[in-house]
Amino acid sequence: MHVTMEKPARKFVVGNWKMHGNLAALPVLGAIDAAARETPAVDVGVAVPATLITAAWQTANAIHVGAQDIHPADKGAHTGCLSAPMVKDAGAAFTIVGHSECRAGRQESDDEVRGKAEAARRHGLSVILCVGEPLEVREAGQAEAVVRAQLENCLPADADGAWLSVAYEPIWAIGTGRSATQDDIAAMHAVLRETCRAALGPAGDGVRLLYGGSVTPANAAEILATPNVDGVLVGGASLTAETFLPIIAHA
Numbered sequence: 441m442h443v444t445m446e447k448p449a450r451k452f453v454v455g456n457w458k459m460h461g462n463l464a465a466l467p468v469l470g471a472i473d474a475a476a477r478e479t480p481a482v483d484v485g486v487a488v489p490a491t492l493i494t495a496a497w498q499t500a501n502a503i504h505v506g507a508q509d510i511h512p513a514d515k516g517a518h519t520g521c522l523s524a525p526m527v528k529d530a531g532a533a534f535t536i537v538g539h540s541e542c543r544a545g546r547q548e549s550d551d552e553v554r555g556k557a558e559a560a561r562r563h564g565l566s567v568i569l570c571v572g573e574p575l576e577v578r579e580a581g582q583a584e585a586v587v588r589a590q591l592e593n594c595l596p597a598d599a600d601g602a603w604l605s606v607a608y609e610p611i612w613a614i615g616t617g618r619s620a621t622q623d624d625i626a627a628m629h630a631v632l633r634e635t636c637r638a639a640l641g642p643a644g645d646g647v648r649l650l651y652g653g654s655v656t657p658a659n660a661a662e663i664l665a666t667p668n669v670d671g672v673l674v675g676g677a678s679l680t681a682e683t684f685l686p687i688i689a690h691a
């Protein structure tokens with residue numbers, strides 16, 4: 441089952457736990473799940489470490505449980521990697537692909553990221569495809585051109601909002617406490633929307649566009665009210681109920 445994407449009515453608020461959390465963190469997921477059940481107009485997801493996917497899926501049923509990355513191949517000699525069918529089997533409903541921490545750590549190309557998105561779709565997983573520029577690119581005035589090219593290169597040919605979301609995560613805003621300004625987010629998300637429409641036609645309007653990078657309870661309302669922002673992808677602030685629940689409440 442794909443995460444149902446009913447744009448623009450429903451916002452998508454997603455936590456990315458990165459390399460944080462073990463079984464002792466399940467009560468946090470329980471609290472997020474309870475909040476999601478009380479907020480049925482918002483789609484809530486958490487991309488947990490792979491070791492927690494099954495337990496999360498068994499614990500929480502009002503939220504979408506996701507993986508943080510997959511390999512483009514279904515199986516093979518890829519030590520330490522997980523395939524789309526594996527994370528699906530474990531209970532994931534979606535996966536993140538192309539996160540800047542994966543792109544940088546593993547020298548991932550846009551082609552590989554597109555291959556991961558295609559693998560996810562083949563196996564019935566929804567996808568959050570991440571794009572975003574480093575600081576030097578923004579300072580050189582090239583952010584929109586670079587992110588547009590990144591999305592064009594990573595977008596699977598016949599994608600649509602039934603299974604695809606795109607997350608704009610400027611690298612300089614991740615984990616720094618310095619989120620992008622509302623104007624910068626609006627400008628970039630207009631570019632993302634235009635790029636989705638150019639590549640996918642009317643289906644491009646249905647792709648949910650998320651913002652990620654130092655989202656907190658203090659800035660979430662403003663970010664979520666920005667044109668073409670259909671949700672947020674939250675790192676640090678998704679690790680505790682105290683900080684993630686208020687973000688869900690703002691959606």
Ligand SMILES: O=C(CO)COP(=O)(O)O
Pocket residue numbers: 456539609613614615616617652653654655673674675676677
């Ligand atoms: O990378 C992120 C989510 O995928 C953002 O992380 P922070 O919210 O910690 O800046």
